[in-house]
Structure formats: C-alpha cells, structure tokens
Amino acid sequence: MASGSGSLMWFRKGLRIHDNPALEYAAKGTRFLYPVFVIDPHYMEPDPNAFSPGSPRAGLNRIRFLLESLVDLDLSLKKLGSRLLVLKGEPSEVLIRCLKEWDITKLCFEYDTEPYYQALDLKVKTGASTAGIEVFSPVSHTLFNPADIIHKNGGRPPLSYQSFVKLAGQPSWASSPLSITLSSLPHVGDVGSCEISEVPTIEELGYGESPQDCFSPFRGGESEALKRLRESIADKVWVATFEKPKGNPSAFLKPATTVLSPYLKFGCLSSRYFYQCLQDVYRNVKRHTSPPVSLVGQLLWRDFFYTVALGTPNFDQMRGNRICKQIPWNDNDELLATWREARTGYPWIDAIMVQLCKWGWMHHLARHSVACFLTRGDLFVHWEKGRDVFERLLIDSDWAINNGNWLWLSCSSFFYQYNRIYSPISFGKKYDPNGDYIRHFLPVLKDMPKEYIYEPWTAPLSVQTKAKCIIGRDYPKPVVPHDSESKECRRKMAEAYTLNQKLKGVVSEEDLKNSRRKLEEHPEQEAKTKRIRQKPVG
Numbered sequence: 068m069a070s071g072s073g074s075l076m077w078f079r080k081g082l083r084i085h086d087n088p089a090l091e092y093a094a095k096g097t098r099f100l101y102p103v104f105v106i107d108p109h110y111m112e113p114d115p116n117a118f119s120p121g122s123p124r125a126g127l128n129r130i131r132f133l134l135e136s137l138v139d140l141d142l143s144l145k146k147l148g149s150r151l152l153v154l155k156g157e158p159s160e161v162l163i164r165c166l167k168e169w170d171i172t173k174l175c176f177e178y179d180t181e182p183y184y185q186a187l188d189l190k191v192k193t194g195a196s197t198a199g200i201e202v203f204s205p206v207s208h209t210l211f212n213p214a215d216i217i218h219k220n221g222g223r224p225p226l227s228y229q230s231f232v233k234l235a236g237q238p239s240w241a242s243s244p245l246s247i248t249l250s251s252l253p254h255v256g257d258v259g260s261c262e263i264s265e266v267p268t269i270e271e272l273g274y275g276e277s278p279q280d281c282f283s284p285f286r287g288g289e290s291e292a293l294k295r296l297r298e299s300i301a302d303k304v305w306v307a308t309f310e311k312p313k314g315n316p317s318a319f320l321k322p323a324t325t326v327l328s329p330y331l332k333f334g335c336l337s338s339r340y341f342y343q344c345l346q347d348v349y350r351n352v353k354r355h356t357s358p359p360v361s362l363v364g365q366l367l368w369r370d371f372f373y374t375v376a377l378g379t380p381n382f383d384q385m386r387g388n389r390i391c392k393q394i395p396w397n398d399n400d401e402l403l404a405t406w407r408e409a410r411t412g413y414p415w416i417d418a419i420m421v422q423l424c425k426w427g428w429m430h431h432l433a434r435h436s437v438a439c440f441l442t443r444g445d446l447f448v449h450w451e452k453g454r455d456v457f458e459r460l461l462i463d464s465d466w467a468i469n470n471g472n473w474l475w476l477s478c479s480s481f482f483y484q485y486n487r488i489y490s491p492i493s494f495g496k497k498y499d500p501n502g503d504y505i506r507h508f509l510p511v512l513k514d515m516p517k518e519y520i521y522e523p524w525t526a527p528l529s530v531q532t533k534a535k536c537i538i539g540r541d542y543p544k545p546v547v548p549h550d551s552e553s554k555e556c557r558r559k560m561a562e563a564y565t566l567n568q569k570l571k572g573v574v575s576e577e578d579l580k581n582s583r584r585k586l587e588e589h590p591e592q593e594a595k596t597k598r599i600r601q602k603p604v605g
C-alpha cells in the first residue's frame with residue numbers, strides 16, 4: 068500500500084493547467100496529488116493495415132500532437148512541484164487499480180460528452196463510488212453545460228443555431244475572472260507497484276522514422292496554444308472584423324483563421340478563456356462582428372454541435388438518427404479511395420486531401436469543398452465514410468463537431484439546400500487564381516500554366532509535356548465529369564428528400580433498398596455510370 072490518502076487527477080482531454088476546475092479541486096486540501104494519463108493501446112498502437120501511418124483510430128499527426136501536449140503538460144506540472152504519471156492499458160482497469168494502490172479518496176476528471184467517454188466514465192465512477200471514493204467531474208470543455216441547455220429546451224436539443232444561442236444566453240462563469248495560474252501543486256505520493264513511465268516518444272510507441280510527408284506544422288501543448296492565442300488576439304482589428312465564411316481557404320502560409328481547433332480539441336486551450344479574451348478585445352474596440360460569423364460565434368458553433376450531439380441518439384450515423392435524412396448513398400469503395408488518396412483528378416480537391424494527410428488541418432471552406440464533393444456534390448458516397456477519414460486524420464478531430472459538420476455538408480441535417488454545390492473547379496479559383504495552394508500540395512502540377520491548373524486535363528498535350536505532367540500518367544484524369552454528375556446528385560437528393568417527407572423520417576431497410584434500386588434502375592444513369600467507370604473523362 069502506498070503512503071496515504073490523496074487525490075487522483077485523471078487527464079484525458081483538458082491537457083492544461085489554466086482554467087482547469089478538476090485539477091484545482093483535486094489539488095485542494097490534499098496531501099498527495101497523482102496527475103495521471105493512461106495510454107490506451109487501442110488508440111495509440113500502430114495499425115500496419117491502415118492506409119496511412121497511425122493507429123486504427125488516429126493518424127500519426129494527431130498521435131504526435133497528443134504526445135507533444137503531454138510533454139508540455141508534464142513540464143508545467145514539474146514547474147509546480149508535481150509531474151505527469153503515464154500508465155498504459157485499458158483505462159478503467161488501470162484507473163481502478165491505481166485508486167486502490169494509492170489509497171485515493173478523491174477522483175477528479177473533466178466531464179466528457181463523447182459516447183466513448185460516457186461509457187468509460189460510468190465504469191470508473193461506479194468502481195470509485197462503490198469503494199467510497201468522492202468523484203468530481205465538472206463540465207469545462209465547453210462554454211455551456213450541454214445537458215442544461217437540453218433541459219431548458221424541454222429535454223430535446225435545439226436544432227438551430229439561433230434557438231441554441233437564445234437558450235444559452237450568457238455563460239454563468241463569464242462575469243468573474245477564470246483561474247489562469249496556479250502557484251504550486253501537492254507532491255506526488257508513493258506510486259507503489261504501479262508501472263509508471265515518462266511520456267513515450269513516437270518511436271517508443273512502435274512507429275518507425277516519421278515519414279516526411281506526414282508532418283503537421285502545428286505543435287501540440289498548452290504553451291503553444293497560449294502563444295497562438297496571444298498572437299491571434301494581438302491584432303484587435305482582425306478579431307473585431309473576423310467574419311466566417313469570409314476568408315481565404317487556400318491561404319496556407321498564414322491561414323485565414325486561428326488554427327486553435329486542435330488545441331481546443333485536446334483542451335490545451337480552455338474555450339472559456341478564449342471566449343473571455345475575445346470579450347476583452349470587443350470591449351476595447353468601437354465595433355465588432357457578431358455571431359454566427361464572429362470569432363465568439365465560432366465558439367458558439369462548437370457548443371451548438373456538442374449540445375445537439377449529446378441530445379441525439381445515434382448522432383454519428385444515418386440509421387436510427389432522427390435528425391438525419393435517409394439517403395441511399397452508394398458504398399463505392401473505389402470512389403472513396405480516389406478521394407481519400409487525393410486521386411480524383413480535380414487538383415483543388417486533391418490538394419485539400421493532401422493537406423489533410425500532411426498537416427491534419429485545413430480551412431473550414433476547404434473542408435466544405437471536399438465533403439460536398441464526396442457526398443451530394445459528385446461522388447454520392449456515404450457521409451459516414453468521409454467522416455471516418457476526417458476522424459482519423461484531422462489533428463482537431465472532434466466527435467461532435469466532425470459528425471455535425473458532415474451531417475451539414477451532406478445535406479443530411481441542419482442544412483438542406485442541396486442545389487448549392489461547390490464547384491471543384493471554380494470555387495478554389497476565386498481565391499487563388501494562380502493555383503499556388505495546388506502547386507504547394509501537389510508539386511506534380513507545379514509547372515502547369517495557371518490557365519489549366521484547376522482543369523489540367525484540358526491542357527493541350529504540348530502544354531502537359533512542357534509542364535512535365537501528362538494527365539492520365541503523372542496525374543489522374545477526373546474520376547467523374549463534374550457537370551453531369553452534380554446534376555445527377557441533385558436528382559438523387561430531390562428523390563431522397565421526397566421519400567423522406569413521405570416517410571416522415573421513419574425509413575425501413577426495405578424502403579431504403581427500394582429507393583436505391585429505383586435509382587440504380589434508371590437506365591440513363593446506369594449507362595453513364597458504366598461509361599465513367601470504364602473511361603474517366605478528360
């Protein structure tokens with residue numbers, strides 16, 4: 068048995084010292100404090116069969132970002148007289164063993180709305196409570212408590228941003244300053260026989276040399292988050308005039324938005340602290356933009372999706388999800404692979420997918436473009452498949468926000484104007500006529516003249532030869548012809564919407580099969596699909 072009673076602070080997200088109510092409570096009135104992070108092999112161990120380096124659930128960039136965040140947290144804890152205890156294994160088993168071994172009387176961790184954590188936390192809470200251990204699990208990942216908003220709305224989540232904002236009002240904590248610094252923490256007690264390690268390196272986790280083409284420019288950790296936040300808010304005019312969706316999705320040397328999403332995802336940055344800093348800027352300028360387009364408006368979008376996700380059973384799938392339109396998406400894995408592997412033949416789409424793979428982050432409108440292209444715009448592939456790719460590769464991958472935005476972009480929920488399709492050619496050209504973004508992420512096209520950079524298959528052979536890029540050999544021809552396929556997608560969406568209306572959201576498997584068959588039996592469409600599979604256009 069270890070040296071006496073103490074508190075255990077279980078870090079999962081919330082990888083920070085500032086504004087961390089669970090950590091503060093854990094540190095209060097205790098002799099020993101055990102700050103713990105459990106490495107779940109399921110999340111971290113390499114998957115040799117994955118299409119790109121990483122584990123089954125996370126790409127290498129996000130694993131690296133997490134490890135960097137843990138190293139930074141450990142350093143901060145050390146400055147306060149403590150350290151991070153890293154353990155490995157199934158988290159609930161590891162935790163319950165530690166609680167016993169260290170004679171813990173108080174267990175603290177941030178409340179999490181994700182289904183994975185809801186199930187895990189229930190196991191841990193039950194184990195701890197049965198042993199008479201106090202459990203403190205405050206809501207501090209979001210501005211509001213999503214459960215409070217659902218309660219205020221009579222037990223159902225608000226389904227529009229406007230109604231969400233109205234219900235939410237001002238956050239209760241906003242009027243008093245948040246706890247930003249801690250001067251010291253209680254020591255770590257005896258760790259007994261528990262196997263503790265330092266934060267592992269990416270190599271120690273079993274990943275070989277990091278491939279050069281998978282290296283995000285964004286470093287993880289609270290220190291980096293606070294630095295980035297300070298830099299973002301230093302330009303008061305920029306903050307005051309911020310308006311989304313305005314902004315250039317192709318800006319990569321200096322992105323048009325804050326790139327704070329991965330830090331918010333892991334809780335290296337408190338969304339509440341971010342919110343207070345923005346309010347401070349607003350107080351010091353004559354006028355500023357407002358939700359939904361302002362920066363505070365972006366944080367409210369985040370809370371909106373957290374609230375709907377918590378209150379919607381099966382939020383992350385089409386089947387059994389009452390807010391999701393039932394659409395007979397195709398399961399064409401070949402089409403999916405061309406999209407995922409940046410082989411669609413549309414440089415704007417492929418460059419974005421390369422940025423996803425290399426950086427794990429892209430601008431919001433770039434995400435719009437590729438999500439629309441995969442689903443209702445061109446390929447008509449199921450949004451859940453695109454969601455999975457984003458979920459694994461984004462460094463800011465966030466269960467509620469990612470699913471919410473895929474539902475949105477595929478016109479399955481929240482947004483229903485399926486006639487408005489992003490052109491994979493003209494949309495990017497509007498922002499970047501020279502195609503610098505494409506040239507950077509797709510160097511094979513770097514010498515293609517600007518007239519052809521968005522449609523290289525239209526370049527005469529002499530131009531392709533001069534640019535050292537023959538279409539169909541060095542870079543693919545378009546996987547589908549956008550003009551006709553987008554028309555076809557609109558037709559399928561119209562048909563699916565009519566069916567959904569008829570069925571009022573209750574669709575049986577049989578109905579779905581029938582509707583899929585109807586679409587496939589359309590002779591005109593069948594002929595076209597065959598033509599496309601055999602011979603890509605261009």
Ligand SMILES: Cc1cc2nc3c(=O)[nH]c(=O)nc-3n(C[C@H](O)[C@H](O)[C@H](O)COP(=O)(O)OP(=O)(O)OC[C@H]3O[C@@H](n4cnc5c(N)ncnc54)[C@H](O)[C@@H]3O)c2cc1C
Pocket residue numbers: 311324325326327328329331332365366368369370372429430431432434435438457461463464465466468469470472473476
């Ligand atoms: C298909 C698709 C999938 C997406 N998946 C994710 C995801 O997994 N994780 C994620 O954080 N964002 C996701 N987004 C939302 C958005 O694209 C990113 O939050 C944003 O681009 C992050 O960049 P930023 O931090 O510079 O944003 P900023 O514009 O600087 O906004 C500040 C913060 O507000 C929040 N925010 C901004 N836009 C949104 C939005 N539309 N919905 C919810 N919160 C928002 C983010 O936390 C962001 O960091 C997705 C968007 C699409 C279209």
